[in-house]
């Protein structure tokens with residue numbers, strides 16, 4: 001075994017986005033592309049030398065080959081030990097859990113999240129720091145700098161390791177420990193939730209549950225936790241076999257893609273709770289019999305009912321949501337006298353707030369919810385939280401939602417995505433919108449009056465770092481909002497996200513149709529931003 005220094009040339013497109021580097025799989029497989037990015041990570045993270053690195057991925061196509069490359073590069077870059085999920089599998093939250101539990105200096109997670117997999121699909125690499133969370137901007141900027149200035153990378157010429165065999169192996173001077181991907185994570189879940197109570201309610205058939213793993217990484221987690229530890233029937237856990245191409249589907253837990261689950265939850269005899277998670281297990285979708293809980297409402301309900309779960313019984317320090325997420329959780333925080341923070345999109349922005357103990361719960365409209373237990377959003381955790389609340393409150397999801405809206409009012413909310421539009425056209429739309437911002441305040445659109453408009457800028461309350469241009473906000477006098485953002489996770493062209501929100505606390509108007517309620521806001525968005533003109537589309541590609 002020897003360590004090779006391979007000459008390379010920088011790629012100019014290795015700037016990490018909202019969540020790591022995501023590209024088409026074929027792009028990642030071109031010679032030196034993966035190696036360059038991994039070397040840039042090692043160069044930007046000298047703290048990994050001699051220390052432990054956690055490694056795993058969501059099992060998508062190219063996961064296993066990439067794991068072998070990274071192991072050989074880690075050995076050549078002086079990493080002390082790699083903790084690897086068996087078979088190269090680790091959900092994103094389980095990776096965060098392992099980093100924290102074993103005092104690792106960082107972690108590399110291979111995933112393009114909810115994006116499709118396969119040779120024609122997407123691949124991605126994320127770097128997490130010692131707190132278990134996504135690398136903050138100063139680290140991703142440094143990775144990008146190193147990627148642009150790279151001339152060589154280091155790699156061992158050792159043979160491939162058997163990554164399916166638990167236990168210790170040696171690679172150059174580095175130790176590789178192959179661990180069960182589920183064990184430590186499941187133990188953490190047992191500390192947070194009342195497994196006895198949930199198990200009893202399930203055994204009595206008073207809590208019926210269905211989970212769709214979407215052929216992604218959470219299958220083994222769901223089988224161990226929901227079936228073996230909580231007694232949920234195995235048949236109620238669907239698509240639990242992780243597949244390299246997710247069965248040809250989009251592992252995105254929303255109404256558009258989790259069709260199988262939606263049909264079950266809207267059919268006759270639907271279970272009390274239905275849930276799904278995404279490619280790497282950090283997202284979740286929650287449904288009750290015949291009803292859908294928006295991620296923003298889910299966060300608000302978890303905050304309002306946190307005392308049901310043993311891990312949160314002592315109370316919450318505060319809550320946070322990303323800017324485009326609806327303000328439902330703000331109402332809960334206001335009534336409970338809790339601090340509430342508004343961050344840019346990207347889980348990395350919650351890291352400092354969690355580390356400084358300023359918040360306990362946080363979440364995003366993009367189907368992500370999490371807490372201080374780790375530093376990633378966590379799909380299975382969110383589902384367990386809901387199971388714990390239902391087991392303890394003993395009411396249907398629909399009734400819980402209804403009571404919540406009666407008490408706090410309802411934030412009608414929807415996101416309209418325009419996908420795969422030409423980057424220049426998307427940029428022009430945003431630039432033209434930005435140019436109008438100063439003239440928009442006070443403008444009237446029917447009964448809606450604009451109170452203000454801005455380009456969201458965030459100053460981190462802990463380290464005072466500033467992140468600008470995080471989305472254009474139109475803020476109305478009645479609390480309604482329209483937000484325009486370009487996605488930072490797509491791999492083809494640009495995706496325009498249009499977020500619409502309208503608050504209603506008239507008790508007679510709590511069950512209106514969401515899209516109809518938001519139609520006047522969508523019309524204003526078109527009037528101000530000329531979406532059809534710029535995108536060439538007559539309507540959004542995906543509505544969530």
Ligand code: G16
Pocket residue numbers: 018019112113114282283345346347348364366368486487488489490497
């Ligand atoms: C990632 C980030 C989230 C973000 C989401 C959507 O999630 O971790 O914080 O909300 O992307 O980002 P964008 O609107 O820029 O596409 P995931 O689950 O894809 O890793």
